[in-house]
Amino acid sequence: MSALIELKDIYKIYRMGDNEVRALDGISLSIDKGEFVAIIGKSGSGKSTCMNIIGCLDVATSGTYRLNGKNIGNYTDDELAEVRNKMLGFIFQQYNLLPKLNLLENVALPLVYAGASDAEQKERAIAALEKVGLKDKAKNYPSQLSGGQQQRASIARALAGNPSVILADEPTGALDSKTGRDVMMFLKQLHSEGNTIVLITHDNSIAAQAQRVVRITDGRIVYDGAASGDDVVSRQEKAGEY
Amino acid sequence: MGFAKCFKMAVSTIWASKVRSFLTMLGIIIGISAVIILVSLMGGLTQQLMDMFADLGTNSIQVTINQRAATRNVEPDEMYEFTDGNDLVENASPSLTVAATVKTSKENKSGTVSGVSEGYGDMRRLNVTQGRFIQYSDVMSKSSVCVIGAYQAKTFFDDGAVIGRELKINGTPFTVVGVLEEKEDAASGSGDDVVYIPYTSAMRLNASSVVSSYLLTAADEDRIDEATSSIKQFLKNKVGDEDYYMVISMKELIDQMSMMMNSMQTVLVCIAGISLLVGGIGIMNIMLVSVTERTREIGIRKSLGAKQKNIMMQFVIEAGTVSCIGGVIGIITGALVAILAGKLLLDASITPSAASIVVAFGVSVAIGIGFGYLPAKKAAQLNPIDALRYD
Ligand SMILES: Nc1ncnc2c1ncn2[C@@H]1O[C@H](COP(=O)(O)OP(=O)(O)OP(=O)(O)O)[C@@H](O)[C@H]1O
Numbered sequence: 001m002s003a004l005i006e007l008k009d010i011y012k013i014y015r016m017g018d019n020e021v022r023a024l025d026g027i028s029l030s031i032d033k034g035e036f037v038a039i040i041g042k043s044g045s046g047k048s049t050c051m052n053i054i055g056c057l058d059v060a061t062s063g064t065y066r067l068n069g070k071n072i073g074n075y076t077d078d079e080l081a082e083v084r085n086k087m088l089g090f091i092f093q094q095y096n097l098l099p100k101l102n103l104l105e106n107v108a109l110p111l112v113y114a115g116a117s118d119a120e121q122k123e124r125a126i127a128a129l130e131k132v133g134l135k136d137k138a139k140n141y142p143s144q145l146s147g148g149q150q151q152r153a154s155i156a157r158a159l160a161g162n163p164s165v166i167l168a169d170e171p172t173g174a175l176d177s178k179t180g181r182d183v184m185m186f187l188k189q190l191h192s193e194g195n196t197i198v199l200i201t202h203d204n205s206i207a208a209q210a211q212r213v214v215r216i217t218d219g220r221i222v223y224d225g226a227a228s229g230d231d232v233v234s235r236q237e238k239a240g241e242y
Numbered sequence: 243m244g245f246a247k248c249f250k251m252a253v254s255t256i257w258a259s260k261v262r263s264f265l266t267m268l269g270i271i272i273g274i275s276a277v278i279i280l281v282s283l284m285g286g287l288t289q290q291l292m293d294m295f296a297d298l299g300t301n302s303i304q305v306t307i308n309q310r311a312a313t314r315n316v317e318p319d320e321m322y323e324f325t326d327g328n329d330l331v332e333n334a335s336p337s338l339t340v341a342a343t344v345k346t347s348k349e350n351k352s353g354t355v356s357g358v359s360e361g362y363g364d365m366r367r368l369n370v371t372q373g374r375f376i377q378y379s380d381v382m383s384k385s386s387v388c389v390i391g392a393y394q395a396k397t398f399f400d401d402g403a404v405i406g407r408e409l410k411i412n413g414t415p416f417t418v419v420g421v422l423e424e425k426e427d428a429a430s431g432s433g434d435d436v437v438y439i440p441y442t443s444a445m446r447l448n449a450s451s452v453v454s455s456y457l458l459t460a461a462d463e464d465r466i467d468e469a470t471s472s473i474k475q476f477l478k479n480k481v482g483d484e485d486y487y488m489v490i491s492m493k494e495l496i497d498q499m500s501m502m503m504n505s506m507q508t509v510l511v512c513i514a515g516i517s518l519l520v521g522g523i524g525i526m527n528i529m530l531v532s533v534t535e536r537t538r539e540i541g542i543r544k545s546l547g548a549k550q551k552n553i554m555m556q557f558v559i560e561a562g563t564v565s566c567i568g569g570v571i572g573i574i575t576g577a578l579v580a581i582l583a584g585k586l587l588l589d590a591s592i593t594p595s596a597a598s599i600v601v602a603f604g605v606s607v608a609i610g611i612g613f614g615y616l617p618a619k620k621a622a623q624l625n626p627i628d629a630l631r632y633d
């Protein structure tokens with residue numbers, strides 16, 4: 001069986017005049033269905049770039065990317081939109097809820113673009129909000145919620161479309177440690193329910209809660225293995241930083 | 243995403259920034275109301291002129307002979323003889339104008355008095371409500387009698403009994419033998435402000451021995467042009483040089499007038515159209531700003547699976563809605579101003595035509611969609627990752 005996500009020799013190179021920034025410098029990675037993977041690395045190492053490519057928000061300079069066995073390299077803008085809509089759920093560091101829509105409308109947005117009926121949109125959005133414990137806030141606007149609640153709403157939005165992969169870029173980055181832990185608990189619960197999760201973080205203690213850790217340094221994978229095994233590497237790296 | 247949802251979203255976005263939306267609409271509001279006002283007022287004015295001409299009889303033909311230059315003149319008897327022998331022309335009457343001061347003990351007014359024959363009343367379809375019209379005997383005996391309009395009956399005499407009373411025209415006393423039916427509120431300068439006397443008496447007042455102008459009527463409304471040319475032929479034989487007479491049919495005059503009014507209206511509407519163009523550019527400008535401001539929103543929507551056509555539709559409908567609301571406000575203000583201006587300036591009740599309203603509404607929708615297209619296209623083609631990173 002082929003992997004759900006399969007990156008092969010992915011390069012992402014930004015050219016600025018004579019300068020060349022290799023945000024991703026030959027990444028090969030495959031993630032199976034049901035895995036909980038943490039991508040970890042220092043600031044500027046290329047984590048977000050990697051996730052944007054996995055999330056079909058950006059295209060690689062070279063290399064092949066197969067999602068669910070399909071090479072999406074030659075997809076058009078609209079085809080990529082459809083892939084994002086049907087297969088991917090995003091959780092961003094800055095929540096990225098639309099401020100003028102209430103929670104219900106925000107969570108229903110992926111379903112709107114999927115062409116679901118009004119009744120189905122409402123039903124599934126409420127179910128998703130219930131799952132994150134925000135059903136009673138359905139009519140509230142994002143600005144009326146705490147950061148943790150907003151992040152839970154964005155998780156509900158990622159879940160609403162029932163995607164194959166949940167991609168979370170620093171989901172706890174803007175939260176205090178307690179609410180951050182709540183969010184992590186939640187992601188772990190989703191994993192235990194069978195969801196595939198790719199989590200990006202620079203926090204080792206958070207990465208340690210995943211099943212598998214991929215460490216990126218300067219656009220290259222330097223470690224890929226069990227979360228416990230990475231502990232040593234991270235300590236060494238930490239020692240080197242100071 | 244359906245149209246209804248886009249529309250609802252557009253309305254709430256517009257409502258969320260009321261002042262800005264209103265300013266965006268202003269160009270369209272001004273343009274559309276200007277068009278509505280101009281079209282309505284021009285329509286009213288044209289109608290008024292047409293009514294005025296129609297009142298003189300659409301089948302009437304005016305003949306004027308330049309007395310001094312012409313070696314020969316046309317006597318009334320010769321004119322009657324011509325009309326009797328011509329199937330196209332029904333009737334003729336001398337129609338002389340006398341500049342006159344009309345005076346009674348109550349009132350004194352300068353104006354004009356018309357000298358006509360006994361047939362004139364029927365030709366112009368004048369209804370006499372009291373007394374009678376001028377008769378053949380009055381013409382023959384050059385009687386000092388007159389038939390007056392409702393305005394004169396009201397202003398020159400104190401009470402209802404008018405027949406048999408006397409008024410002075412340029413100092414000569416005339417006896418009122420008839421009063422005409424009221425047509426236009428008996429107002430001064432209207433069709434009710436008239437004094438008719440026998441043309442022979444008018445010639446005496448004018449101290450002239452010839453009749454220089456006639457009113458003729460065509461027998462058939464559809465053959466007015468033929469009647470006009472037969473009259474021209476007659477005059478050519480009689481008077482000679484074409485420069486010495488003038489034949490104008492009311493139909494010709496009305497046609498010319500309506501053509502003139504039409505081209506004037508076209509010019510005015512084109513000028514008003516420029517403000518519509520400016521309004522459209524205003525919408526485009528604000529939509530471009532709006533797309534930039536909402537780059538992040540567009541990025542989020544695209545990350546959640548919005549296709550280009552979804553984003554496109556959202557912005558086009560928003561622009562269309564802004565311009566549509568502007569159009570409706572413009573139509574309402576334009577109609578109100580036109581009705582008011584009609585009352586005050588033309589003294590007529592003017593209503594904007596349904597066609598002008600429908601066209602104005604259509605134009606405003608088209609402007610919104612047309613000028614919203616470019617900004618919407620720009621929004622739709624944003625790269626999702628660039629849009630998400632945008633602050
Ligand atoms: N649009 C761009 N143009 C030029 N360089 C870019 C662009 N986007 C990213 N980069 C560069 O690519 C490298 C990787 O960036 P990326 O955002 O993936 O880092 P990151 O690991 O997510 O860091 P952080 O933890 O701070 O979010 C950085 O050196 C960055 O400067």
Ligand SMILES: [Mg+2]
Pocket residue numbers: 047048049
């Ligand atoms: Mg990042």
